[in-house]
Amino acid sequence: xxxxxxxxxxxxxxxxxxxxxxxxxxxxxxxxxxxxxxxxxxxxxxxxxxxxxxxxxxxxxxxxxxxxxxxxxxxxxxxxxxxxxxxxxxxxxxxxxxxxxxxxxxxxxxxxxxxxxxxxxxxxxxxxxxxxxxxxxxxxxxxxxxxxxxxxxxxxxxxxxxxxxxxxxxxxxxxxxxxxxxxxxxxxxxxxxxxxxxxxxxxxxxxxxxxxxxxxxxxxxxxxxxxxxxxxxxxxxxxxxxxxxxxxxxxxxxxxxxxxxxxxxxxxxxxxxxxxxxxxxxxxxxxxxxxxxxxxxxxxxxxxxxxxxxxxxxxxxxxxxxxxxxxxxxxxxxx
Amino acid sequence: xxxxxxxxxxxxxxxxxxxxxxxxxxxxxxxxxxxxxxxxxxxxxxxxxxxxxxxxxxxxxxxxxxxxxxxxxxxxxxxxxxxxxxxxxxxxxxxxxxxxxxxxxxxxxxxxxxxxxxxxxxxxxxxxxxxxxxxxxxxxxxxxxxxxxxxxxxxxxxxxxxxxxxxxxxxxxxxxxxxxxxxxxxxxxxxxxxxxxxxxxxxxxxxxxxxxxxxxxxxxxxxxxxxxxxxxxxxxxxxxxxxxxxxxxxxxxxxxxxxxxxxxxxxxxxxxxxxxxxxxxxxxxxxxxxxxxxxxxxxxxxxxxxxxxxxxxxxxxxxxxxxxxxxxxxxxxxxxx
Numbered sequence: 213x214x215x216x217x218x219x220x221x222x223x224x225x226x227x228x229x230x231x232x233x234x235x236x237x238x239x240x241x242x243x244x245x246x247x248x249x250x251x252x253x254x255x256x257x258x259x260x261x262x263x264x265x266x267x268x269x270x271x272x273x274x275x276x277x278x279x280x281x282x283x284x285x286x287x288x289x290x291x292x293x294x295x296x297x298x299x300x301x302x303x304x305x306x307x308x309x310x311x312x313x314x315x316x317x318x319x320x321x322x323x324x325x326x327x328x329x330x331x332x333x334x335x336x337x338x339x340x341x342x343x344x345x346x347x348x349x350x351x352x353x354x355x356x357x358x359x360x361x362x363x364x365x366x367x368x369x370x371x372x373x374x375x376x377x378x379x380x381x382x383x384x385x386x387x388x389x390x391x392x393x394x395x396x397x398x399x400x401x402x403x404x405x406x407x408x409x410x411x412x413x414x415x416x417x418x419x420x421x422x423x424x425x426x427x428x429x430x431x432x433x434x435x436x437x438x439x440x441x442x443x444x445x446x447x448x449x450x451x452x453x454x455x456x457x458x459x460x461x462x463x464x465x466x467x468x469x470x471x472x473x474x475x476x477x478x479x480x481x482x483x484x485x486x487x488x489x490x491x492x493x494x495x496x497x498x499x500x501x502x503x504x505x506x507x508x509x510x511x512x513x514x515x516x517x518x519x520x521x522x523x524x525x526x527x528x529x530x531x532x533x534x535x536x537x538x539x540x541x542x543x544x545x546x547x
Numbered sequence: 548x549x550x551x552x553x554x555x556x557x558x559x560x561x562x563x564x565x566x567x568x569x570x571x572x573x574x575x576x577x578x579x580x581x582x583x584x585x586x587x588x589x590x591x592x593x594x595x596x597x598x599x600x601x602x603x604x605x606x607x608x609x610x611x612x613x614x615x616x617x618x619x620x621x622x623x624x625x626x627x628x629x630x631x632x633x634x635x636x637x638x639x640x641x642x643x644x645x646x647x648x649x650x651x652x653x654x655x656x657x658x659x660x661x662x663x664x665x666x667x668x669x670x671x672x673x674x675x676x677x678x679x680x681x682x683x684x685x686x687x688x689x690x691x692x693x694x695x696x697x698x699x700x701x702x703x704x705x706x707x708x709x710x711x712x713x714x715x716x717x718x719x720x721x722x723x724x725x726x727x728x729x730x731x732x733x734x735x736x737x738x739x740x741x742x743x744x745x746x747x748x749x750x751x752x753x754x755x756x757x758x759x760x761x762x763x764x765x766x767x768x769x770x771x772x773x774x775x776x777x778x779x780x781x782x783x784x785x786x787x788x789x790x791x792x793x794x795x796x797x798x799x800x801x802x803x804x805x806x807x808x809x810x811x812x813x814x815x816x817x818x819x820x821x822x823x824x825x826x827x828x829x830x831x832x833x834x835x836x837x838x839x840x841x842x843x844x845x846x847x848x849x850x851x852x853x854x855x856x857x858x859x860x861x862x863x864x865x866x867x868x869x870x871x872x873x874x875x876x877x878x879x880x881x882x883x884x
Binding site for chain 1: 595597602603606609610613701705706707708710796799800801802804805806807808809810811847848851852854856857858861
């Protein structure tokens, strides 16, 4: 029956590991849940770091959970249920599937738990009490405008390295970019990726560096004269850069991106990426934890949408497009 | 644990005399997972006063209902020394077919469910005919159909989650109350499926033939068992069960979700292996699979109640899987001597 003994050991080890990070008893402490899309993405790691710090500062206990992959709705539903069972006052969630999560969110709210979406809105947005997020459409708009100014009326052949089918964040950034560039004119509510004659290649990358590289290689096969690359995030951008470098085109092609992770800002310093829209996951988590603790103390629920802001980061500022340099970017980056 | 008892030998050789039903249910291969489950329950009960409540336990069963149902089909396939990598993808396809037919095409919900079940059963039959007809290895066949079902799901759904389902589709998500505890009809359906599968495997000729084929297909064929027809039946039945899992998934999430089920193939194999069923076929029990699925669910729920990061649940599951397979291997070696 050593299997049993080992189960017990494993459980004990895990419980101890968990204790050291969460600490204290759960007696009268306010419990806050944080559910991210995945455990490993630096964006969510930073978010968790912000939430952990703020929870400690406010004397609250933070419970965390995540999906196994981006798009893993079932794990997020399970996490919501388990956190409600654990007695949390509020749940902060970055929904993986913006529609599919709604019924579980509604159930939790019916039990008196305040639910706040971070980073990604639910569909409909009103399914949660409040949303603290980057305006992803604006993030795309900024780099679109920047690219337009930087291209200086040169005709563009654009490649877009997108996220994944049907994921809102990817659609918003893509459409914002094309609108900012003036290649298409789509509003924030569009649910499909916009197209344009100037876009010669669009590929999904799952925001992954290796997939970004493959996608860029394929795009170059299709249209060797691509001169502007939009990427969903910086890992995809760095993948694209590797592909361009291998083809000897890294100097003549401009890459713009969204996210503002430390690796990404460093890539701007190194001249690999021209500009990125930096977003602030730590701030989302901090204001999220504050809102839940507030609710526990005063009974007042947070409502509506709070834009946690984006800043265009580049070292080659363009007239008419407000931006900050990489020094600012590195001081405020995540990951 | 590793010692082979008469009970276990009886499992391996269906022709041997059967002990009482109770003893069969508690055959050695399910004893390990049962003890692991009880230890986990005791541990979490001691650490959290929110764990051992009717509501929480009902919740855990609800949370394992989808993977638990998939794992029934997976157990059938694994008992024949096969493996099914396609079950999560087939379920996602069934899920989207049912939801989309009922919502977008305005089909009668019951008819939509029937079509969804049929699609899943057809996929199972397709797997089975490739395995038996062309004699392709199940691993490769189901890897192929995994991708086919995944692609069809995304093409058919156009990557859109389907919401606003008619209430008939989510019936199994409804609850009834027993002693103050809400229980969903879906969990009852899953448990009924387990009992039926257990009965068929233990008490019917076809069920015993499944073990025989898994143990030694050649010997089984020589004793007059129509192994091809049996295998085809196993894969088709498994497909039908994945269809039921699709229905339960709809009941649980209230949407048609094209992204669903991506890791459910491995999760269902985990449940089967934790339950003490041998990946080499011919040995194991579907009740063990239920215990395996519950262990995963209870560890996940319990650690969350304690405020432990969810990644530790993955760590523990990994350790348990290796333990379970090691135990199975040791048992086999003892048996071979």
